[in-house]
Amino acid sequence: MNLKRFFAREAALNIYDIAKEAGVAISTVSRVLNNKDRVTPETREKIQAVLDKYGYKPSAIARGLVSKTMKTVAILSVDVRVPHYAQTAYTIEREFSKRSYNVIVCNTGGRLEETRRYAHNIAQGQVDGVVLVGSVFNKLGKDGEVAAALQGMPVVIANGRLDMPNAFSILVDDRLGISLAVNHLIQRGHHPENIVYVEDLATESAKIKRRGFLIALADQGVEGVKRRMFTTAYGLAGGRQAAEEILLSKSRPTAIVCGEDLTAVGVIKGLMATGLRIPEDMAVTGYNNSEYSLICSPELTSVDNKGEMCAMLCVQLLESRINGNNSFSSMTITPELSARESS
Amino acid sequence: MNLKRFFAREAALNIYDIAKEAGVAISTVSRVLNNKDRVTPETREKIQAVLDKYGYKPSAIARGLVSKTMKTVAILSVDVRVPHYAQTAYTIEREFSKRSYNVIVCNTGGRLEETRRYAHNIAQGQVDGVVLVGSVFNKLGKDGEVAAALQGMPVVIANGRLDMPNAFSILVDDRLGISLAVNHLIQRGHHPENIVYVEDLATESAKIKRRGFLIALADQGVEGVKRRMFTTAYGLAGGRQAAEEILLSKSRPTAIVCGEDLTAVGVIKGLMATGLRIPEDMAVTGYNNSEYSLICSPELTSVDNKGEMCAMLCVQLLESRINGNNSFSSMTITPELSARESS
DNA sequence: CTGTTAGCGCTTTCAT
């Protein structure tokens, strides 16, 4: 055994090596390492000297085997290249880091297979909890395999619901969010009949926004609204295409409400390419209040769904559940409107 | 001991539980778990049945203690909210995920204290390797504490150099990148004397870009170039301010080369706010070829520093080093120019 | 082919 170590090339030294060199038992070393129990100042110093001499770092894995936790959480996200998710992942990471947790990030692409793979991986017990970022996980989380893997550890889902005893939600009232945009446009003088909606994603949240649009208009006594719904692909190209379609439709609207900022920017670009002026000839609103809304020209009016606050609450909620504190539970965030040049 | 388990509330079951229920030894269970050695089809099935029955997942921590690896790598990044870093983190995560590694993400903010904290944390051995994303780590990696913590495990630095035997680089030729922008402008008819540079960040890479600008102009026989260098803060506001300063300077230039896309967008916005037309009255170029360059109006000409390729190479390099394969080593990427409306 | 046993590096009783 000692021979084994002797011949091993530069094997990281362990608590036994430290104990031997300091002439004490490993339990004593462990004590000074963790500041537990009482240790004579002299012995402590003697051990600390050896610790410093070698820059010894206890193995987190061995500790984990005893404590049954690696102080790690995972973020199951769709794609951190999307600014809204990047922002969320950033906040979650920073907050958990402050609480001395490591954060594993997973980009599932919203695909079931990938979600399963990540979930299985996570289930092996290196992870103390998971936060699901994105309403896609509403559906993905209901998959049997995914649910089974996630079972037993605290799960928090940002903007979604999961029917598991260990899952909690931070919800955003997207229905209200869209109505904020609609009412803002009406206030700006747009007739409810002249407002259309552009839907891109197919997530649960997107459905809620769509419904929110219908309800907001219905509240204004507008009917046959479905004719005023356009569906396109997420992104600049999708937005451009939606703009084309809208301009070709029978009764040209005066305002366009979009479900996502990036698509809204595409709509604006498509509109401007035909010589239209924003907002004089056509008003456009986005959703998420992302950096995009400040970068495009004219700057985009957008619904602020408070991504950072959502992330902070997810962290608080998950952390309290990890620590067996059940006082903090699911809650809902109320969006606000950030009016800018495009409306 | 069994009593302990008996009284424990829903303790996750372990390999012993499976072995007992299947009526075999733990080593046999381990064998079917890892598809190692030969196991009689019958015993295998018998064990598999129990495995399935409980949805048993072996503890990654216990495995890690034996194998001395948690199959995890860390990304030390500045801030994943910055699209260029988000893109890099995304690619690294996806590629390592394919190779069945978990990826821990750290947002150091470019601060020394945070970098040290993350480095120490990582040094505990849960991590098989690290990739440093951003040229800030050129300086941060030279810090004694950071270097000591990272010592012993393979490190790859994207766009930087580190003087450690275990560190390897994927470099981007930023000097060339900037000269691409300068030469493009000259080709577009701008006199070298009328081109200025806007520097924002204070990283190693920023210095190289600055120098690249000086060299590119010197190649054209231009002197006293330092008068044509402007320094501002990174971001939209910084860009706007730089635009103001430039317009107030004695000899108004006809083209502005920026060290970062986002700042370039701010410059464009500042310019347009005074009624200037881009590119007719002033040409602007950015750097990174990020999504920003497509979102702003007019679309931004930008130097493509091939972030995705860089990330892919980082992964290949790090993975090969982790596996003790030393055939693959440091290398340099050549940027290209993506000409768009702003120039 | 399968079982027994010795670690992996640490924390935590339990003695002393």
Next chain:
DNA sequence: ATGAAAGCGCTAACAG
């Protein structure tokens, strides 16, 4: 206050 020893859950020799 310190030491001895028993695990944590798993893999890998080594027997049989």
